[in-house]
Structure formats: structure tokens, C-alpha cells
Amino acid sequence: MADYIEPIEKLIREFCKLPGVGAKTAQRYALTVLSMTEQEAAEFAAALTDAKQKVHICSVCGNYTDRDPCRICAARDRSVICVVQEAKDVMAIERLGEYHGVYHVLGGVLSPLKGVGIEDLRMAQLFKRLTADVKEVILATDTSAEGEATATYIARFVKQYGIKVTRLAQGISIGSELQYADEVTLSRAFANRREV
Amino acid sequence: MADYIEPIEKLIREFCKLPGVGAKTAQRYALTVLSMTEQEAAEFAAALTDAKQKVHICSVCGNYTDRDPCRICAARDRSVICVVQEAKDVMAIERLGEYHGVYHVLGGVLSPLKGVGIEDLRMAQLFKRLTADVKEVILATDTSAEGEATATYIARFVKQYGIKVTRLAQGISIGSELQYADEVTLSRAFANRREV
Numbered sequence: 001m002a003d004y005i006e007p008i009e010k011l012i013r014e015f016c017k018l019p020g021v022g023a024k025t026a027q028r029y030a031l032t033v034l035s036m037t038e039q040e041a042a043e044f045a046a047a048l049t050d051a052k053q054k055v056h057i058c059s060v061c062g063n064y065t066d067r068d069p070c071r072i073c074a075a076r077d078r079s080v081i082c083v084v085q086e087a088k089d090v091m092a093i094e095r096l097g098e099y100h101g102v103y104h105v106l107g108g109v110l111s112p113l114k115g116v117g118i119e120d121l122r123m124a125q126l127f128k129r130l131t132a133d134v135k136e137v138i139l140a141t142d143t144s145a146e147g148e149a150t151a152t153y154i155a156r157f158v159k160q161y162g163i164k165v166t167r168l169a170q171g172i173s174i175g176s177e178l179q180y181a182d183e184v185t186l187s188r189a190f191a192n193r194r195e196v
Numbered sequence: 197m198a199d200y201i202e203p204i205e206k207l208i209r210e211f212c213k214l215p216g217v218g219a220k221t222a223q224r225y226a227l228t229v230l231s232m233t234e235q236e237a238a239e240f241a242a243a244l245t246d247a248k249q250k251v252h253i254c255s256v257c258g259n260y261t262d263r264d265p266c267r268i269c270a271a272r273d274r275s276v277i278c279v280v281q282e283a284k285d286v287m288a289i290e291r292l293g294e295y296h297g298v299y300h301v302l303g304g305v306l307s308p309l310k311g312v313g314i315e316d317l318r319m320a321q322l323f324k325r326l327t328a329d330v331k332e333v334i335l336a337t338d339t340s341a342e343g344e345a346t347a348t349y350i351a352r353f354v355k356q357y358g359i360k361v362t363r364l365a366q367g368i369s370i371g372s373e374l375q376y377a378d379e380v381t382l383s384r385a386f387a388n389r390r391e392v
Contacts, residue, residue: 005251005260005261005262005266005267006262007243007246007250007251007262008247008251008260010243010246010247011243011244011246011247013243014239014240014243014244017228017232017236017240018224018225018228019224019225019228020224025216027284027287028214028215028216028284029214029215030247031283031284032213032215033244033247033248034247034248034251034260034283036213036248038248038249040213041244041245041247041248042245042248043210044210044213044244045241045242045244045245046241047203047206047207047209047210048207048210048229048237048240048244049237049238049241050203050207051203051204051206051207051226051229051230051237052229052230052232052237052238053234055201055203055230064201064230065201066201066202066203070201071201086227087227087230088223088227091223
């Protein structure tokens with residue numbers, strides 16, 4: 001890319017930092033920016049710095065917020081805590097519009113292989129929140145081996161307080177064909193079958 | 197997306213303006229920006245505004261440049277002009293590192309259906325460049341119907357000046373299987389066959 005002029009080359013390098021963006025896609029993005037008006041490009045740049053400067057981590061739940069505590073912690077039913085791995089999981093659940101409790105973002109999952117231990121996650125902050133007001137902790141970590149292990153660890157701890165612990169249902173995806181379900185999913189769907 | 201906080205929502209909207217980026221990809225990009233350091237985000241924003249402010253259109257060839265005339269127009273063999281549709285085509289040819297002439301970026305192709313006429317392209321600027329120094333005009337527009345028509349139009353005009361006009365070779369792509377070549381390509385490959 002020695003023949004690109006420097007400002008374009010720099011912009012391409014920046015776009016390459018985004019997940020899943022290679023040199024060709026970054027070039028397309030950069031050319032799109034060049035075809036914007038100066039004001040549009042300035043607004044894009046302002047959105048980047050604004051997001052970074054105004055968005056922080058909620059000291060209670062660990063989710064992204066522009067005030068502390070966040071809107072969800074401030075206004076919602078604090079007797080139910082839904083534990084998730086990442087902020088994007090909060091976004092996915094919020095899109096449903098069905099959950100009215102609060103969240104706790106761990107910032108990852110326990111992973112001995114990757115060297116992620118209890119002290120690397122927002123685990124102590126979660127356990128501090130287990131006051132008498134809390135009626136239920138919903139474990140919504142991923143169904144990966146590490147997500148499961150993390151859920152099991154939290155469940156064991158939370159149960160000591162006599163608080164109800166639930167895990168999101170696991171089974172065959174809605175709209176998918178039985179024949180294409182993987183073996184673990186199918187086996188779990190059998191084990192967790194319900195009377196209708 | 198009503199539950200996103202405003203600065204994140206705004207950043208997602210900005211990323212959605214990039215080609216081929218939907219809501220989910222934009223969200224991934226936005227979360228990546230949030231996970232950057234403040235300095236990294238500031239550099240990204242600066243790259244955006246810098247590219248827009250420092251990059252202009254070369255008054256001679258129409259390519260993107262940060263000086264006028266551009267490095268290519270200033271330093272290279274001006275007796276050969278390669279005519280392309282867009283600046284990204286210049287980038288593709290420059291990557292080869294084999295072409296040593298100059299370019300002319302049309303900014304599109306003739307398209308009666310889309311209402312693009314001769315006056316909408318940098319056609320007059322091209323014809324103005326046809327001085328006695330010019331020995332060859334290479335037509336490197338796309339092989340689409342519109343690209344072909346544009347090439348034919350330019351060829352007819354340039355030949356009046358007694359200047360050699362060439363078109364990039366068309367045929368079967370290198371490394372592809374004959375059976376998968378489309379009919380037009382295969383037919384043209386037959387017509388343009390060469391003695392070996």
C-alpha cells in the first residue's frame with residue numbers, strides 16, 4: 001500500500017483495527033469517508049470521541065453508561081439480577097423488551113486455559129450485591145464449556161445465601177430443524193423435556 | 197435500539213453509513229471503539245477528519261491527492277494515460293507496481309439509464325490532456341456494458357488525434373476453470389485468441 005497517500009493510508013489502518021475488517025474492506029470504508037461531505041466526516045469523528053469520552057462502566061452492574069449508576073440500575077426492579085458475560089449480551093436481552101430486572105456484566109468467563117480467574121472478572125462486585133432484597137439470580141452466560149463452568153461456580157456461591165438461582169433454558173433453537181441440532185444440544189433437549 | 201445510551205447509539209448510526217454495514221456489525225464496531233483506550237479512539241477520529249481535510253481531487257487526473265498536481269501526475273511518464281472509472285481502480289493498478297504512466301479518473305461511466313452523461317464525467321478534462329506528448333491512451337473501464345460503451349466513446353474521440361488507443365485484455369481469469377467461465381467471456385476469449 002506504499003502508493004496510497006498518507007492520510008488515506010492512515011485511515012485504512014484505523015479501519016483495519018475493527019473486528020473482521022481486512023485491507024480491502026478498510027479501503028472501501030476509507031473511500032466512503034472521502035466521498036462524505038466535510039461535515040458528515042466531522043460528525044463521524046465526533047461520534048467516535050464522544051462515545052469514548054462520555055461512555056463509562058456503571059460502578060454497580062458493569063454495563064456501559066453515560067451516568068452512574070446507569071439508567072437500568074437506577075430505575076428497574078433490583079430483586080432480580082441477570083448475570084451476563086459482556087455488555088453486548090445486555091443489548092441482546094434489552095432488545096427483547098421483556099426483562100425488567102437489573103444486570104451484572106462479568107466482563108468475561110472463567111478460563112484457566114486463557115488465564116482468566118475469579119479476580120479478573122467482576123465477581124466480587126456481584127457477590128457484594130447479594131443483599132436481602134435479591135430474590136433471584138438469572139445466569140445468562142454463554143452455553144460454552146467456560147460459560148457453563150462460570151455459571152456453575154456462581155450458582156454454588158449464590159445458593160449459600162438462600163437466593164433462587166436460574167439458568168436460561170437450553171434446547172433446540174426455535175425454527176431450526178431437529179436433524180441439524182448438534183448432539184449435545186439434542187441430548188440436553190431430551191434431558192430437559194417438559195410435559196405439555 | 198431505544199435502550200442504547202445516546203453516544204453509543206449515535207456511533208452505531210455513523211458506522212451504519214459505511215457500505216455493507218448493518219445494525220449488528222455497527223454494534224460490534226462501536227463496542228470495539230469503546231474497548232479502545234481514549235488515545236486510540238482519538239487517533240481514529242483524527243484519521244477521519246484528516247483524510248477528509250487533507251485529501252483532495254487532483255486537478256489534472258481526478259485521483260485523490262494531498263497535493264496538486266498529485267505525485268503520479270508530477271513524477272511519471274505523461275505520454276501514457278490510463279483511463280479508469282474510480283479512484284479505487286487506480287489503487288488496484290498501483291498495487292501491481294507495473295504501470296509507470298499517468299491516470300485519468302472519469303468519476304463513473306456513461307449511463308443513459310442512470311442519467312449519467314458526458315458532462316457528468318471528467319471527460320472534457322481528459323480530452324484537454326490529449327496534447328502532442330501523449331503517445332497512448334489505455335482504456336481500463338469496467339467490462340460492464342456501460343464500461344464498454346464509455347471505452348468505445350473515448351476511443352472514437354481519441355483516435356481523431358492519431359493517438360494509439362488500447363483496451364485491457366479480456367478473457368478467462370487466471371486460475372479459473374474453463375467450464376465456469378460465462379458465455380460472453382468464453383466467446384471473447386475465442387475471438388481474441390493468440391498464437392503461441
